[in-house]
Amino acid sequence: MKYSPRAAFKLQGNQVGFSFSKRDLMVQFVSLRQRILSAVQKNATRGDPRSVIRAIDQFCSQKEWAMNVGNEKGCILDSVVSEVNPATVLELGTYCGYSTVRIASLLPPYAKFITLEFNPDFAAVARQVIAWAGLEDKVQLVEGASSDWIPKIKEQFGIKTFDLVFLDHWKEHYLSDTKLMEECGLLRKGSVLLADNVICPGAPDYVEYVRSSPRYKSHYFRSHLEYTKAEENLWYLGIIE
Numbered sequence: 001m002k003y004s005p006r007a008a009f010k011l012q013g014n015q016v017g018f019s020f021s022k023r024d025l026m027v028q029f030v031s032l033r034q035r036i037l038s039a040v041q042k043n044a045t046r047g048d049p050r051s052v053i054r055a056i057d058q059f060c061s062q063k064e065w066a067m068n069v070g071n072e073k074g075c076i077l078d079s080v081v082s083e084v085n086p087a088t089v090l091e092l093g094t095y096c097g098y099s100t101v102r103i104a105s106l107l108p109p110y111a112k113f114i115t116l117e118f119n120p121d122f123a124a125v126a127r128q129v130i131a132w133a134g135l136e137d138k139v140q141l142v143e144g145a146s147s148d149w150i151p152k153i154k155e156q157f158g159i160k161t162f163d164l165v166f167l168d169h170w171k172e173h174y175l176s177d178t179k180l181m182e183e184c185g186l187l188r189k190g191s192v193l194l195a196d197n198v199i200c201p202g203a204p205d206y207v208e209y210v211r212s213s214p215r216y217k218s219h220y221f222r223s224h225l226e227y228t229k230a231e232e233n234l235w236y237l238g239i240i241e
């Protein structure tokens with residue numbers, strides 16, 4: 001039976017005359033993030049990050065769409081991480097920990113990696129996904145809003161600047177958070193900013209800022225919206241001054 005929240009709630013109040021199986025009901029009240037976690041627990045091997053990535057990609061391409069960066073752009077992310085070989089990384093927007101697992105699995109043991117997520121339910125699932133991949137010692141998952149945490153990062157985590165920042169939180173915060181990172185001295189000559197979804201859903205003010213600023217050298221990666229054929233661009237920047 002197809003999921004219908006209205007029918008499910010009516011059923012709770014015993015107001016309907018058609019029946020659901022127990023399994024239907026269980027599926028209906030489990031959130032998408034929980035179904036992603038279940039797919040990992042069912043299909044991925046503990047301690048094997050690539051199997052975690054595969055399990056999430058399989059679930060999201062075959063069963064239900066979710067806002068992970070996905071495998072196509074994930075491969076670009078992997079190549080940027082490998083090329084930059086960062087000792088310090090900041091990720092804005094963890095969701096279920098998909099891109100966190102991709103990044104953490106490629107970092108050297110001494111690297112410091114902070115990922116920020118303001119939704120506690122997403123953060124709770126991400127912690128379990130990261131632990132399933134065996135990467136909990138390589139990631140610091142911090143709960144809270146980027147605008148609150150960015151000014152505290154230097155002091156709280158002893159980080160001077162970030163070698164790599166992956167922006168993948170709500171698009172209207174890309175520009176303000178980039179300016180905040182600049183003001184807080186978290187970016188240096190050579191820091192790399194990789195921003196997802198700058199065309200779809202889109203972050204036009206951010207694109208305009210980096211395009212017109214002489215401080216940034218920018219480069220487009222053509223790709224598609226995660227788990228779809230919709231074209232979008234992933235924007236990759238190196239700060240030159």
Ligand SMILES: C[S@@+](CC[C@H](N)C(=O)[O-])C[C@H]1O[C@@H](n2cnc3c(N)ncnc32)[C@H](O)[C@@H]1O
Pocket residue numbers: 067068069070092093094095096097098099100116117118119122144145146147168169170173
């Ligand atoms: C597109 S999802 C991240 C996907 C993840 N990077 C991946 O590819 O697996 C965006 C996430 O950013 C979080 N978020 C949005 N704005 C935020 C903010 N200002 N501070 C912290 N988290 C934020 C949302 O709750 C959501 O979980």
Ligand SMILES: [Mg+2]
Pocket residue numbers: 067068069168196197
């Ligand atoms: Mg994204």
